[in-house]
Amino acid sequence: MGPNSMSLRMFLVMFFLVSVVVIGTLTYQNSTFRIFEGFLRSNVQGGTSQNVTTHGFGLRGTIQNIKNESLGKEGGVQNPQGTSQNEGRTKNITKADDGSKTASLTSSHAANLDDKLLGGLLTSGFDGASCISRMQSYLYRKVSPHKPSPYLISKLRNYEEIHASCGPNSRAYDRSMREIEHSKNNGVATMCKYLIWNPVNGLGNQMISLASTFLYAILTERVLLVKLEKDKHGLFCEPFLNSTWILPENSTFWNQNHIETYQVMLDKDRASNSTEDLPLALFVNLQHPFFNPEKIFHCEHTQDLLRKVPLLILQSDQFYVPSLFMTSYFDTEITKMFPEKDTIFHHLGRYLFHPSNEAWELIIGYYETHLANANERIGIQIRVFNPESTPKQEYMDLVLSCTLNHKLLPEIGLPNPMSSTGKNHTASVKAVLVVSLYPEFGDNLRTLYLKKTTVSGEVIQVYQPSHEGNQKFNDKMHNMKAWMDIYLLSLSDVLVTSPFSTFGYAAQGLGNLKPWLLSHVKKNDTHSSTCERDFSSEPCYHMPPKHYCNGKLMKDFVSSFPYSRRCKDFYPGMKLGNNFV
Numbered sequence: 001m002g003p004n005s006m007s008l009r010m011f012l013v014m015f016f017l018v019s020v021v022v023i024g025t026l027t028y029q030n031s032t033f034r035i036f037e038g039f040l041r042s043n044v045q046g047g048t049s050q051n052v053t054t055h056g057f058g059l060r061g062t063i064q065n066i067k068n069e070s071l072g073k074e075g076g077v078q079n080p081q082g083t084s085q086n087e088g089r090t091k092n093i094t095k096a097d098d099g100s101k102t103a104s105l106t107s108s109h110a111a112n113l114d115d116k117l118l119g120g121l122l123t124s125g126f127d128g129a130s131c132i133s134r135m136q137s138y139l140y141r142k143v144s145p146h147k148p149s150p151y152l153i154s155k156l157r158n159y160e161e162i163h164a165s166c167g168p169n170s171r172a173y174d175r176s177m178r179e180i181e182h183s184k185n186n187g188v189a190t191m192c193k194y195l196i197w198n199p200v201n202g203l204g205n206q207m208i209s210l211a212s213t214f215l216y217a218i219l220t221e222r223v224l225l226v227k228l229e230k231d232k233h234g235l236f237c238e239p240f241l242n243s244t245w246i247l248p249e250n251s252t253f254w255n256q257n258h259i260e261t262y263q264v265m266l267d268k269d270r271a272s273n274s275t276e277d278l279p280l281a282l283f284v285n286l287q288h289p290f291f292n293p294e295k296i297f298h299c300e301h302t303q304d305l306l307r308k309v310p311l312l313i314l315q316s317d318q319f320y321v322p323s324l325f326m327t328s329y330f331d332t333e334i335t336k337m338f339p340e341k342d343t344i345f346h347h348l349g350r351y352l353f354h355p356s357n358e359a360w361e362l363i364i365g366y367y368e369t370h371l372a373n374a375n376e377r378i379g380i381q382i383r384v385f386n387p388e389s390t391p392k393q394e395y396m397d398l399v400l401s402c403t404l405n406h407k408l409l410p411e412i413g414l415p416n417p418m419s420s421t422g423k424n425h426t427a428s429v430k431a432v433l434v435v436s437l438y439p440e441f442g443d444n445l446r447t448l449y450l451k452k453t454t455v456s457g458e459v460i461q462v463y464q465p466s467h468e469g470n471q472k473f474n475d476k477m478h479n480m481k482a483w484m485d486i487y488l489l490s491l492s493d494v495l496v497t498s499p500f501s502t503f504g505y506a507a508q509g510l511g512n513l514k515p516w517l518l519s520h521v522k523k524n525d526t527h528s529s530t531c532e533r534d535f536s537s538e539p540c541y542h543m544p545p546k547h548y549c550n551g552k553l554m555k556d557f558v559s560s561f562p563y564s565r566r567c568k569d570f571y572p573g574m575k576l577g578n579n580f581v
């Protein structure tokens with residue numbers, strides 16, 4: 001055996017070893033993929049989807065979507081110019097083999113990335129499987145006539161970079177937090193600055209205040225972190241690429257008792273007129289002044305002070321954006337970001353609030369089963385604030401006269417001969433989505449339209465996804481149902497909402513809907529109007545400031561709050577609108 005046969009043998013041995021490694025790796029990858037696939041299937045079809053399958057929701061297309069999206073990221077979703085029954089709504093709902101309706105990805109490759117990313121509002125690069133709704137919401141919602149401005153898009157991309165470099169799990173986060181927690185030097189300038197949002201009240205209140213706080217974070221270049229308790233963890237997807245917005249569990253700022261309050265800072269400032277003594281962390285409670293004295297948060301001097309504090313914990317239950325216009329720098333910036341002033345919650349809400357996969361299954365399952373086939377969808381939100389003092393029948397009467405007077409629903413005619421015999425398959429169908437804590441409203445309306453025909457010949461189908469009885473706390477499934485209700489309402493073509501309810505505000509803003517606002521229920525009141533059309537889809541700011549920064553009572557409301565008008569549903573409140581003449 002010479003050197004040549006030696007190297008041949010070496011070559012054969014090497015070839016054998018490399019082959020074994022390659023085959024082994026491929027087999028492993030395949031089985032990993034199958035395990036992943038199995039995981040997706042069991043997650044979507046079993047487990048959390050118990051509710052879904054009992055309603056008979058077909059989710060095959062959704063699973064297909066998950067796989068395509070996870071493999072191809074955003075590029076994997078196609079928009080096959082579906083069969084929309086309603087103008088503007090881009091649907092690609094097709095029939096699957098088993099007859100169930102699914103959002104199919106297979107019918108076309110004409111992916112419209114711009115539609116999916118909501119005109120550039122959303123960034124690309126997310127792993128599609130982690131948040132299916134982010135890339136599918138455009139299939140179910142009408143295309144918004146409001147495009148985000150290039151300036152808003154650039155501010156969002158800039159914010160995302162700040163969040164990625166200063167957010168949890170970054171070195172800058174660890175370093176800045178260490179300095180904020182331990183530095184003896186109050187005036188220290190940390191690498192990153194933070195804004196921790198503290199939730200209060202129900203989901204609607206939380207969504208509108210969180211959107212306001214996100215805008216404040218963008219304006220002040222702070223990293224937004226949220227104290228989402230466990231009962232709200234599974235509701236929304238992470239909104240920021242490659243990072244989390246949830247305040248890490250080990251943060252000392254979950255507890256704010258040891259932190260200086262905004263009120264103390266203002267008092268010290270008034271007494272000494274010096275900014276040397278500013279704390280490193282500050283708790284700012286902006287909850288409405290029913291409970292707290294006026295906050296002068298919107299004043300330039302206050303903002304100058306706050307700019308020097310590296311970490312703020314902010315608590316609010318309001319859509320306080322209108323007051324930000326009172327600070328001249330914010331005014332300039334917000335005006336550039338939102339040339340249309342009545343789209344602030346609409347854009348920020350659609351940017352931030354994407355249903356988690358678990359929530360999306362419930363929402364889309366319900367939508368496909370009950371609402372997708374209707375010619376029109378009417379959402380009716382009935383919020384009863386004082387059930388003990390006002391009989392439900394008064395609310396029911398109000399809803400009926402509003403919807404009938406304004407021809408949102410047809411008048412009732414003769415007894416329905418089909419009610420016991422079957423369905424009229426040719427008539428135009430209106431699906432009515434009733435959303436309330438109480439089952440009576442959906443039940444009564446359904447019974448009414450089941451027993452009688454309508455004078456217009458339309459078929460009215462009434463659905464109510466849940467009836468929780470009362471607001472519950474620390475209950476994840478309760479919050480999930482609330483989120484499902486808000487999202488489904490936002491998919492309506494026509495919306496009727498209850499006055500003073502932030503639950504309705506969140507839905508109207510996401511859906512860009514100017515709702516029909518029900519009047520306040522007043523006992524034995526037969527004269528007043530039952531509802532009127534709102535002038536904007538923005539939330540009402542219930543408790544705007546009443547004083548100028550010099551302490552004088554505000555007289556000229558309109559010049560103090562540009563682009564705002566009094567809310568129709570709550571007197572001291574104000575809301576943003578566009579093109580007031």
Ligand code: GDP
Nearest residue numbers: 202203204205435436437471481482501502503
């Ligand atoms: P608001 O009190 O009407 O301004 O709305 P919030 O959302 O801030 O608080 C009300 C809370 O009560 C919600 O978060 C839910 O927990 C519950 N709730 C009120 N109305 C409904 C409803 O129609 N459906 C469901 N699922 N929950 C509701």
